[in-house]
Amino acid sequence: MSLSVGQVAGVSGVSVRTLHHYDEIGLLSPGERSPAGYRLYSEKDLERLERVLFYKELGFPLEDIVTILSDPTAGTADHLRRQHKLLTRRVGRLQAMVASLEYEMEAQQMGISLTPEERIEIFGDFLDKGYAEEAEERWGGTEPWKESQRKAASYSKADWLQIKQEGAEVERRFVEAMNAGLPADGPEAMDLAEEHRGQITKWFYECSYEIHRGLAQMYVDDPRFKARYDGIAPGLAEYSRDAFAANAARHGK
Amino acid sequence: MSLSVGQVAGVSGVSVRTLHHYDEIGLLSPGERSPAGYRLYSEKDLERLERVLFYKELGFPLEDIVTILSDPTAGTADHLRRQHKLLTRRVGRLQAMVASLEYEMEAQQMGISLTPEERIEIFGDFLDKGYAEEAEERWGGTEPWKESQRKAASYSKADWLQIKQEGAEVERRFVEAMNAGLPADGPEAMDLAEEHRGQITKWFYECSYEIHRGLAQMYVDDPRFKARYDGIAPGLAEYSRDAFAANAARHGK
DNA sequence: TTTGACCCTGACGTAACGTGAGGGTCTACT
DNA sequence: AGTAGACCCTCACGTTACGTCAGGGTCAAA
Numbered sequence: 114m115s116l117s118v119g120q121v122a123g124v125s126g127v128s129v130r131t132l133h134h135y136d137e138i139g140l141l142s143p144g145e146r147s148p149a150g151y152r153l154y155s156e157k158d159l160e161r162l163e164r165v166l167f168y169k170e171l172g173f174p175l176e177d178i179v180t181i182l183s184d185p186t187a188g189t190a191d192h193l194r195r196q197h198k199l200l201t202r203r204v205g206r207l208q209a210m211v212a213s214l215e216y217e218m219e220a221q222q223m224g225i226s227l228t229p230e231e232r233i234e235i236f237g238d239f240l241d242k243g244y245a246e247e248a249e250e251r252w253g254g255t256e257p258w259k260e261s262q263r264k265a266a267s268y269s270k271a272d273w274l275q276i277k278q279e280g281a282e283v284e285r286r287f288v289e290a291m292n293a294g295l296p297a298d299g300p301e302a303m304d305l306a307e308e309h310r311g312q313i314t315k316w317f318y319e320c321s322y323e324i325h326r327g328l329a330q331m332y333v334d335d336p337r338f339k340a341r342y343d344g345i346a347p348g349l350a351e352y353s354r355d356a357f358a359a360n361a362a363r364h365g366k
Numbered sequence: 367m368s369l370s371v372g373q374v375a376g377v378s379g380v381s382v383r384t385l386h387h388y389d390e391i392g393l394l395s396p397g398e399r400s401p402a403g404y405r406l407y408s409e410k411d412l413e414r415l416e417r418v419l420f421y422k423e424l425g426f427p428l429e430d431i432v433t434i435l436s437d438p439t440a441g442t443a444d445h446l447r448r449q450h451k452l453l454t455r456r457v458g459r460l461q462a463m464v465a466s467l468e469y470e471m472e473a474q475q476m477g478i479s480l481t482p483e484e485r486i487e488i489f490g491d492f493l494d495k496g497y498a499e500e501a502e503e504r505w506g507g508t509e510p511w512k513e514s515q516r517k518a519a520s521y522s523k524a525d526w527l528q529i530k531q532e533g534a535e536v537e538r539r540f541v542e543a544m545n546a547g548l549p550a551d552g553p554e555a556m557d558l559a560e561e562h563r564g565q566i567t568k569w570f571y572e573c574s575y576e577i578h579r580g581l582a583q584m585y586v587d588d589p590r591f592k593a594r595y596d597g598i599a600p601g602l603a604e605y606s607r608d609a610f611a612a613n614a615a616r617h618g619k
Numbered sequence: 620t621t622t623g624a625c626c627c628t629g630a631c632g633t634a635a636c637g638t639g640a641g642g643g644t645c646t647a648c649t
Numbered sequence: 650a651g652t653a654g655a656c657c658c659t660c661a662c663g664t665t666a667c668g669t670c671a672g673g674g675t676c677a678a679a
Binding site for chain 3: 381383384386387391400402403404427428429
């Protein structure tokens, strides 16, 4: 009726040592021991192991799994829904990776190789995996960064192209304004800044004026961005930084 | 043009310490250092980091990633296809988990709770994840176990139901034979054994006579199987073991 | 009763970082 | 020019989740 360590290891795919370890740290202690001291796992224990492996697969530390499973809601329909949410999110991220790979394969076939920047941009979004899920499980997280993550994960290739195009459009008008000699703290530049902020809010996350000001600073500080903007037009990084800042000031912050 | 550790950490989502570590073990050493000794990452380095994170996500040890990336085929179309294969396989497994979760949710809503055995059966297939991929990458693996893995991963719920039904059918006839007093090494029992072996080959993997004999032994040794068979009819586990063995002997092995 | 497959409990090893400690570097502001 | 604060460096020890023996019982089959 009950299984030995080796048998559990066999059906579950984990090692015997792992089961010993889980016993040691109190994550999964078999309900019974044979007279000789052999660990005997019951069906209940297997059920628990299943849940343990589930959360482990999602990257939770064992210690946290202990607390998650000690939650009385474990096993309820609600709990199942949460598991489902975590899993589908994960699948979504991996599918985004698949999509980007396919995109790259396509591009390579046509001899057009993406700039590393392009790829990192797309790639970066799902790379910082891992703990977004935990935060969600714990606090139901709603910070801007995670909001961005979620939205970005749901975008199609078409969306990305549109995002890129809209971004390029505003950039172009920034260059025009700058070349026309319009001041960075003038109304035209500030309106463009506001439009840029609106785009971010629309596509990624609620972009406050503080955040927008921070972004502007980054355009100057981060050599990557700096290089990119200066490649479009020398001085553009600083110009837009000043415009963003002026726009933020105009809106009282 | 080139990024500092902190900047790379920012865009890629890994920690600064991780980058230091990758440098230490020679997995990713930045091409340049500033006069002050600061690590400077080029576009090429970022590209490599991207690949590193890709394989890391799939669970490869860092040491192996070194050798994978040192392979001159890295970055070619062929390499991309291999990456794509690994990824989609992974996605498939996770989707199977999703499906089984949905199945459980559905069942719970209808008040029918699955037996833990049922769940483990379905669950077990994708649990021993991890190294199937590595084996594939290294040896293009074709052993029975992995063949089984692959096939099992592709089955729909309908398939599983049919598998279950066919299995139950043979079981029923085994019970009949046993109850009719037919010897386990008689032609009827051996034919049933052969049919059982055929089913395994059809649904899971090329089941040789040795393997089949091993399975039979397991039916007796593994308390889970033993309990299950004895629950259907006392002595069934031993009866089928003997029949499998006789059938194997009949076929010259 | 002996052999081989399993099980036990330590206990040390390892991979992939986390986390300071102690000390330069760089840019910004005063 | 000086200094605060944000980064960077190199040790170096700590941590998580096990892997891997060592030394020694257990148990079913031959």
